[in-house]
């Protein structure tokens with residue numbers, strides 16, 4: 001009886017194994033062709049879209065400058081930023097994952113191809129260096145950037161954004177030279193859970209107070 005049970009079990013397992021083998025075989029054969037790879041980004045086309053003035057709205061360049069070196073402090077510099085990061089932000093503005101009343105309609109008007117071309121265009125431009133302005137907080141800013149604040153579990157920014165602020169392609173954006181006013185606004189938005197497209201940054205900013213945010217943003221503006 002026991003032998004029969006074992007034979008039956010073995011037979012059942014054999015069926016199961018061959019069934020799963022068949023399923024694997026089926027899965028291995030793609031039912032649909034893989035999606036076509038996106039075309040190689042064309043920075044020259046990106047330049048054209050970035051600097052064109054669409055009907056009923058402003059050009060990207062009117063707020064971010066012709067080469068992505070925004071002179072207005074509230075607007076981010078885009079020059080020399082990792083293209084993959086820029087592309088992600090444009091996609092997040094379009095989908096609403098990153099909220100911005102200004103950027104949402106502008107990004108919504110862009111095709112995926114426009115976004116890629118623009119991202120590789122601004123990424124190819126050299127960032128104009130910035131300066132730290134507040135002598136009184138520069139030491140605090142440097143301490144936070146390079147070492148974090150250990151007893152409050154605030155990690156060193158340098159660990160992800162690199163010691164000179166160049167970031168690490170493709171995930172960790174360049175910060176060096178960024179307009180301090182913009183950086184302050186982003187850190188406050190991460191801290192207050194207004195910018196929700198990066199869980200790591202919500203954690204990093206959660207415990208920073210206003211003075212620390214101002215100090216580290218001013219320090220970052222001078223990084224090169």
Ligand code: HEC
Nearest residue numbers: 058059060063074075076086089090100102103106107118
């Ligand atoms: C009216 C001014 C204005 C115009 C026009 C404008 N932007 Fe912006 N842009 C902003 C502001 C302000 C922000 C910051 C948004 C925020 O997070 O609050 C921003 C943010 C961005 C960011 C995110 C950068 C980062 O470091 O995360 C990208 C990318 C961007 N803009 C690209 C573009 C492109 C491409 C266009 C044209 C289609 C454009 N912008 C047009 C003002 C503008």
Ligand code: HEC
Nearest residue numbers: 155156157159160171172173183186197198200201204216
């Ligand atoms: C664990 C890694 C990590 C650490 C540590 C970290 N960051 Fe970030 N940071 C990120 C990532 C990832 C993003 C990109 C978010 C996205 O994709 O939208 C980012 C984005 C940012 C941005 C937005 C840039 C822009 O152009 O809008 C700022 C500002 C920033 N970080 C500042 C800081 C500061 C200041 C510190 C230190 C107090 C810090 N980060 C520490 C991972 C990190």
